[in-house]
Amino acid sequence: MNLKQVAALAGVSVSTVSRVLNGKSYVNAETREIVLKAIRQTNYQPNALAQSLKMGRSNTVCLMIPSIENMMFPKLTRGIEDTLRRNGLTVFLCNTDEDAAVEKAYIETMKMRWIDGFIVCSIAGEAAHIRGLREEGYPLVLVNRFEERDIGTIDTVATDNFQVGYNATRYLIRTGRKRIALAQGTEDLLLYRERGRGYRQALEDNGFECREDRIIHDIGGNNSLYYQTKDLMSRQDPPDAIFCASDPKAFVVMHALHDLGLRIPEDVAVIGVDDVSMASMVEPPLTTISQHLYEMGVAAANSLIRQIEYKEKNGVLPKPERIILNTDLILRRSAG
Amino acid sequence: MNLKQVAALAGVSVSTVSRVLNGKSYVNAETREIVLKAIRQTNYQPNALAQSLKMGRSNTVCLMIPSIENMMFPKLTRGIEDTLRRNGLTVFLCNTDEDAAVEKAYIETMKMRWIDGFIVCSIAGEAAHIRGLREEGYPLVLVNRFEERDIGTIDTVATDNFQVGYNATRYLIRTGRKRIALAQGTEDLLLYRERGRGYRQALEDNGFECREDRIIHDIGGNNSLYYQTKDLMSRQDPPDAIFCASDPKAFVVMHALHDLGLRIPEDVAVIGVDDVSMASMVEPPLTTISQHLYEMGVAAANSLIRQIEYKEKNGVLPKPERIILNTDLILRRSAG
DNA sequence: ATGAAAGCGCTAACAG
DNA sequence: CTGTTAGCGCTTTCAT
Numbered sequence: 159m160n161l162k163q164v165a166a167l168a169g170v171s172v173s174t175v176s177r178v179l180n181g182k183s184y185v186n187a188e189t190r191e192i193v194l195k196a197i198r199q200t201n202y203q204p205n206a207l208a209q210s211l212k213m214g215r216s217n218t219v220c221l222m223i224p225s226i227e228n229m230m231f232p233k234l235t236r237g238i239e240d241t242l243r244r245n246g247l248t249v250f251l252c253n254t255d256e257d258a259a260v261e262k263a264y265i266e267t268m269k270m271r272w273i274d275g276f277i278v279c280s281i282a283g284e285a286a287h288i289r290g291l292r293e294e295g296y297p298l299v300l301v302n303r304f305e306e307r308d309i310g311t312i313d314t315v316a317t318d319n320f321q322v323g324y325n326a327t328r329y330l331i332r333t334g335r336k337r338i339a340l341a342q343g344t345e346d347l348l349l350y351r352e353r354g355r356g357y358r359q360a361l362e363d364n365g366f367e368c369r370e371d372r373i374i375h376d377i378g379g380n381n382s383l384y385y386q387t388k389d390l391m392s393r394q395d396p397p398d399a400i401f402c403a404s405d406p407k408a409f410v411v412m413h414a415l416h417d418l419g420l421r422i423p424e425d426v427a428v429i430g431v432d433d434v435s436m437a438s439m440v441e442p443p444l445t446t447i448s449q450h451l452y453e454m455g456v457a458a459a460n461s462l463i464r465q466i467e468y469k470e471k472n473g474v475l476p477k478p479e480r481i482i483l484n485t486d487l488i489l490r491r492s493a494g
Numbered sequence: 495m496n497l498k499q500v501a502a503l504a505g506v507s508v509s510t511v512s513r514v515l516n517g518k519s520y521v522n523a524e525t526r527e528i529v530l531k532a533i534r535q536t537n538y539q540p541n542a543l544a545q546s547l548k549m550g551r552s553n554t555v556c557l558m559i560p561s562i563e564n565m566m567f568p569k570l571t572r573g574i575e576d577t578l579r580r581n582g583l584t585v586f587l588c589n590t591d592e593d594a595a596v597e598k599a600y601i602e603t604m605k606m607r608w609i610d611g612f613i614v615c616s617i618a619g620e621a622a623h624i625r626g627l628r629e630e631g632y633p634l635v636l637v638n639r640f641e642e643r644d645i646g647t648i649d650t651v652a653t654d655n656f657q658v659g660y661n662a663t664r665y666l667i668r669t670g671r672k673r674i675a676l677a678q679g680t681e682d683l684l685l686y687r688e689r690g691r692g693y694r695q696a697l698e699d700n701g702f703e704c705r706e707d708r709i710i711h712d713i714g715g716n717n718s719l720y721y722q723t724k725d726l727m728s729r730q731d732p733p734d735a736i737f738c739a740s741d742p743k744a745f746v747v748m749h750a751l752h753d754l755g756l757r758i759p760e761d762v763a764v765i766g767v768d769d770v771s772m773a774s775m776v777e778p779p780l781t782t783i784s785q786h787l788y789e790m791g792v793a794a795a796n797s798l799i800r801q802i803e804y805k806e807k808n809g810v811l812p813k814p815e816r817i818i819l820n821t822d823l824i825l826r827r828s829a830g
Numbered sequence: 831a832t833g834a835a836a837g838c839g840c841t842a843a844c845a846g
Numbered sequence: 847c848t849g850t851t852a853g854c855g856c857t858t859t860c861a862t
Contacts (some may be wrong), residue, residue, distance in 0.1 A: 160855055171833045176857060183858095186831055206606040207547045208855035211838050221587075224574075225769065227568045235562050239589050243596075246750060251557075251587040253575050260579075267584060270542040395621065409775045416777045435563065439745045440750045441777050496839055507849045512841060519842090523849060544839035547854045 159204045170194035181205065184244050190263055210272060215470070222252045222261065222269045222278045222288075229406050229434045230451060231279070234301070237455020238277060247274065256280055262287050269296075270476035275462045282346050297475060301458045305348050313465065314457045315481040319349045320484055322447050323356020326401045326429050329445075329487060331494060335399035335427055339372040339390060341383060341411050343403045353431065354404050372397055376407050383407060387414035388400045391426070391483060398426055399493065405432040408444055412492070429492035443490035450483055457481050495538050504532035515540065551806070556604045558588045558597065558614045558624075565742050566787060567615070570637070573791020574613060581799050583610065591614055598623050605632075606742045611798045615639055616745060618682050633811060634799035637794045641684050649801065650757055651817040652792045655685045658783050658821055659692020662737045662765050665781075665823060666701045669830055671735035671763055675708040675726060677719060677747050689739050689767065709732055712743050718780045719743060723750035727762070734762055735829065741768040748828070760820060763829035779826035787817055793817050 165172045170189060177183045178192075178193045185193070186221045210216040218371070223231050223487050235251075242249050250273070252264045261280070265287055281288050281304050287455030292312050294299045297315040308314055340357050343350035347485065351360055354373075358381065371393075374386040387410070402408035408430030415422055422428055422442055433448035461479060468476040501508045506525060511517045514529045521529070532538075546552040555578055557568050571587075578585050586609070588600045597616065601623055605611070608697040611633030617624050617640050628634045628648050666674050670747055676693050679686035690709070697704045706728075710722040723746070726733065738744035744766030751758055758764055758778055766773065769784035797815060804812040 162855080172856080173834080173858075174832060177832085180857085184831070189831080203602060203606050204607070205547070205855050206603075207552065207608055211541070211543045211547055211840090211856080212856050212858090213853090214838075225572065226562065227572050232563045232568060235587070236589060239562075239587060243600075248586050248588075248607075250584050251575060253572060253583075264579075267542075268540060269541050271542070272543055292672075342667050359638075409772070413775050413777065413779075436745070436772050439776075441749065443749075448849095452829075454762050458842090466807070497841095498839080508840080509842080509850080511850060513842050513848085517840085520847065525848080544854085546842080547856095550843090550854075683844050790844095 159200050160205065161202075164193070164196050164200055164202050168202060184269045192390050210263070210381045212488035216272045216274055217247050218250060218271060219247050219272055220250045220252055220264070220423065222254055222264065222276060222280055224256045224280045225253050226251070229436070230404070230432050230449070233434070234279070234455040234458075237452035237457075238459045239455075241456045241459035242463075245268070245459075247463070253311045254280055256282065258285070258287070261285075265291070266490070267367060274466050275299075276300060277458050277462055280306075281305075292478075295475065297462055299458050299465070301454065302349060303347055309480055311478060313461050313478045313480070313482070315454055315461060316349065317449050317454070317483045317485050319352035320356040320359070322449075323353035323401070323403075324360045325356070325487060326431065326447050327360035327486070330399045330401060330427060330429060330493060331360065331366070333427070334467055336346065336366075337395065337397045338366070338399045338401060338465055339374065339397035341387065341400055341407045342373055342375050342403040343379065343407065344375070350403055356449050357401055369420045369436045376403075376410075381410075383410045384414045387411045388418060391415070391420065396426075400426060400428050401429045402428060405430040405434045405437050405444065405446055408446070408492075409436070409440060412440065413445070423494065424493050429493045433488050437488070438490065440492075442492045445493035446488050448486045450485070454483055457483065495536050496541065497538075497688035500538050501537055502528070502535060502790045504529045540637055550608065552610055553583050554586060554607060554609055555583050556586045556588055556600070556609050556612045558590055558600065558612060558616055560592045561589050562587070565772070566768050566785075567806060568739070569770070569787035570615070570791040570794075573793075574795045575791075577792045577795035578798045578799075581795075583636045583799070590616055592618065594621070594623070597621075601627070605828050610802050611635075613637060613794050613798055616640075616707065617644075618680075627813075628811065629807070631811065633798055633805060635788065635794050635797045635801070638685060639683055645816055649797050649812060649814045649816070651790055651797060651819070652685065653785050653790070653819045653821050655688035656695070658767055658785075659689035659694075659737070660738075660790045661692070661823060662695045662767065662783050663693045663696035664700070666735045666737060666763060666765060667702070667828060669763065672702075673708070673733045674702070674737060675710065675733035677723065677738040677743045678711050679743065680711070680713065688740055690715065693737055703808040712739075712746075717780055718747070719746045720750045723747045724754060727751070727754055729758065729816065732762075736762060736764050738756040741770045741773050741782055744828075745772070745776060745783070746778070748776065759827065759829050764830045769824050773824070774826065776828075778828045781826045781829040782824050784822045784824050786821070790819055793819065800824070 162170045165175045254260045281300045301315045357367045376383040430446040433446045437444040495509045501511045515528050529808045590596045615637045637651045692702045712719040768781040773780040
């Protein structure tokens with residue numbers, strides 16, 4: 159069913175039908191009724207592809223993430239999708255595994271579809287193919303993962319990761335812990351470097367020495383973190399608390415602790431970051447710094463919408479905006 | 495950059511450029527080189543929207559799920575997306591919260607975009623708007639959630655849920671459990687009715703009485719299952735094992751058990767279904783029936799691709815196919 | 831207030 | 847082997 163057929167049925171021209179459809183122009187009340195009836199009768203739905211082709215806008219947005227299997231993404235994705243949908247935008251889901259080749263291929267596919275913008279959560283290192291998007295005129299927002307150089311240059315949404323590290327560590331100190339370890343994420347990512355910086359600063363501000371041998375690194379794969387935790391705990395003078403730079407890492411650490419027969423929090427307190435849905439379900443329930451992932455998604459989506467609309471109106475992208483989200487300390491039993 | 499410009503640069507007509515691009519027709523080797531060079535020079539990428547409009551095919555697929563936050567969907571989604579991407583298809587992610595209004599709105603949006611097909615994991619009850627899709631000629635596959643009436647009528651992908659219930663229960667019996675409870679999902683869903691049927695059958699086959707008061711129901715929201723578990727365990731003659739109809743339910747049940755001070759598996763064994771990524775991480779690690787969710791996604795995607803290709807060739811949809819996946823019992827510490 | 835027609839970028843039938 | 851042209855379905859200017 160297309161415009162032409164509806165027009166024929168109503169006995170008017172296609173332009174008239176088009177006009178009543180998008181209401182931009184005056185149409186005689188009577189003809190409007192006739193057209194409306196024809197539309198109803200035929201159950202007509204406009205062809206979005208044709209509209210996009212004509213208008214140069216697809217009402218379609220690309221969400222690029224390393225993997226939806228990573229526990230932090232479902233909530234974030236949900237916030238993004240809900241918000242975008244309410245604004246008439248549909249989202250293409252692109253899992254990249256941080257494989258630059260996949261990212262590039264997806265970017266090409268999206269460009270071919272005249273995508274309206276990109277929300278990207280996977281930028282690490284150079285990634286010129288991602289950063290270049292803005293220069294090419296595409297609305298772009300970087301969520302959670304980006305570098306210092308991107309701030310002020312590209313729209314970003316993230317939590318204050320220094321505060322995250324600082325507050326978590328400070329809380330551990332205040333509850334009497336003396337030997338606080340850090341289960342750190344990859345320092346290729348600013349967000350983890352910042353959390354680490356917060357950790358060190360809190361230690362320093364409270365007169366504790368920061369011992370590098372109390373920092374273990376989740377280098378991914380093969381349960382490395384699990385074994386490092388076991389190793390860490392079997393040393394002389396083992397930690398009495400572990401700040402885990404993300405909830406998934408905390409789960410691995412707790413798993414290792416359990417297997418060692420250690421009690422949480424009596425022997426060692428554990429605190430995470432994210433507040434993923436499982437955090438309240440594990441034993442003991444995980445004390446964590448909540449990242450408000452859903453809201454982060456909402457913020458990212460809104461930032462993108464703002465760019466799309468601004469560009470539509472002014473032909474250029476607006477000045478980049480930086481959004482920093484609050485965090486909350488969620489007290490549960492694993493620390494406290 | 496469009497065909498016309500490339501053609502002008504190469505000094506040929508648009509059709510020649512088009513021809514070298516999709517290689518369907520012979521082009522003089524020399525002209526081909528000239529065109530290829532022009533394409534490279536201009537960094538030309540075809541416009542997928544225009545192609546779709548012309549070809550009546552968008553290379554785009556709709557994935558409709560209740561919510562990506564539900565722990566079983568990330569893996570499934572990943573399998574779907576990986577497979578679809580390898581076949582040149584891009585996926586629209588549609589979270590519906592099982593809200594029929596949202597579902598319908600999404601379906602309209604997708605139709606307007608000339609979507610090539612639907613993968614739906616949210617069908618419960620009537621849902622005529624979903625089932626109607628096939629009659630309207632859209633390739634459609636129902637994953638995991640569907641009813642008896644859909645089998646043979648619509649393409650389906652699922653595990654043998656009767657076996658799931660049977661095997662889980664039988665395992666509990668074989669390991670010496672005597673009073674086996676069931677933490678059941680909503681019986682609005684065939685998949686849970688089947689798991690329940692398997693549970694009852696295994697009980698019967700082994701000479702156990704099936705006591706209805708040992709079946710609790712996850713009616714969603716408000717921690718109902720948590721409190722029901724506590725209630726269940728505080729009765730006379732409490733169960734010594736609980737078969738949970740899904741891993742997320744098992745997590746809630748274990749949480750309640752922990753809070754009751756009960757030991758798993760010494761006091762009560764727990765077994766789940768799904769093998770979501772967290773299953774191996776909780777304490778104690780969860781024994782579960784693996785659903786091979788990633789493979790389920792792969793199978794669903796392949797089923798859809800088969801339909802799309804068949805329809806492209808023959809103009810009609812192929813006879814519906816039913817795919818049933820194997821399961822495996824994953825032994826961990828929560829039972830056994 | 832309405833219609834005719836151009837054109838978004840592409841493919842394919844038809845001519846040559 | 848290559849070019850011309852007619853659409854795919856829509857929006858919008860320009861006439862009327």
